[in-house]
Amino acid sequence: MLKTISSIFFITILSLFFISCTDNQKNKKFELEKNVIKVGATPIPHGEILEFIRPLLKEKGYDLEIKNVTDYVTANIAVDEGELDANFFQHAPYLYEFNKNRKTHLVKTVSVHLEPMGLYSRKIHNIKNLENESIIAIPNDTTNKSRALDLLESIGLLTFKTVSFKTVLDIEKNPKNLFIKELDAAQLPRILSEIDAAVINTNYALSANLNPLKDAIAIESKDSKYANIIAVKRGNEKKDYIKVLNNLLNSKEVKEFIRNKYKGSIVEAF
Known part of the structure; x- marks a missing residue:
């Protein structure tokens, strides 16, 4: 009886081994x-x-x-x-x-x-000419929004509380009383002529024939x-x-x- 049980156990283990090998071979194949x-x-x-x-x-x-x-x-x-x-x-x-x-x-x-990432405008060619209460559009997803706000802070337009991901609720100083408009990233080039400026991801800028080095009035640092x-x-x-x-x-x-x-x-x- 013990010999029979041992034989069944051995056959079962052997079968599982071959099934495992077969599965691995199938995956490799x-x-x-x-x-x-x-x-x-x-x-x-x-x-x-x-x-x-x-x-x-x-x-x-x-x-x-x-x-x-x-x-x-x-x-x-x-x-x-x-x-x-x-x-x-x-x-x-x-x-x-x-x-x-x-x-x-x-x-x-x-x-x-x-x-x-760059700040683009159809209305001005220098950030110094940005007027009070201008409308600036930025991407609405969490990380690109924070990245866009990082850029606006780096050029002195806004200052923020210290947080992991910036939002408009974290603005501490807004000396020009800018209006920040959040939109889907792909829409930003299409509405550029309707607002004062927009922070646009380069892939969408290039799709709209905007060159970051030539057309952006402010640009993200290359050590980003x-x-x-x-x-x-x-x-x-x-x-x-x-x-x-x-x-x-x-x-x-x-x-x-x-x-x-x-x-x-x-x-x-x-």
Whole structure:
């Protein structure tokens, strides 16, 4: 009887071992067979950078499928739910805040470039000419809002209480009695002629033919912590196809592409 039980136990353990091996083989086979990498990205400059590495990825055995996105929330949820393998549009502070608020499980893999945020205006060409009670629009998401307010503080328009993420409620001094209008980041270039000024993310500025170095009346320092990153679902950061994507986006070829194409309005962050 004891011998029979031992035999059954041995067979059961052996079966579980083979099932585990088979599952591992299937996972490995899936990874080897995966030849399309789906990445969500805002068109400029993220989509342009991805288009540049498309032939380089092809040489590594991968096709690249780029999904243009204009909504940050949708782009992150699509990665968390597995509809996209990665996305490329955001900085780390935004990602961490998004995970916290949305209960998603996204992680940063690599930093690619920095897009200095700028203050733009159709009405004035010098910050000294900004009149009292002017209307300034800023992004309405938590981290980009705080980042925009950081810029307004750095040029002396506002001062704030010491907080992790700035809001208009944290303003201590507003000598020009400015009105701060919060809007979706993608809308800011479209309403620029209707207000006095707006703090705009560089990807949206470039889409509207606004060059940060030439057109901004104030610009974020290049030592900003807000570099744009590749984000994936936690657990996928060690996948071979993500490693290939990361390596190419941090390559000397991409560094040269960024420098030659954007002429300093965008700078590499690696």
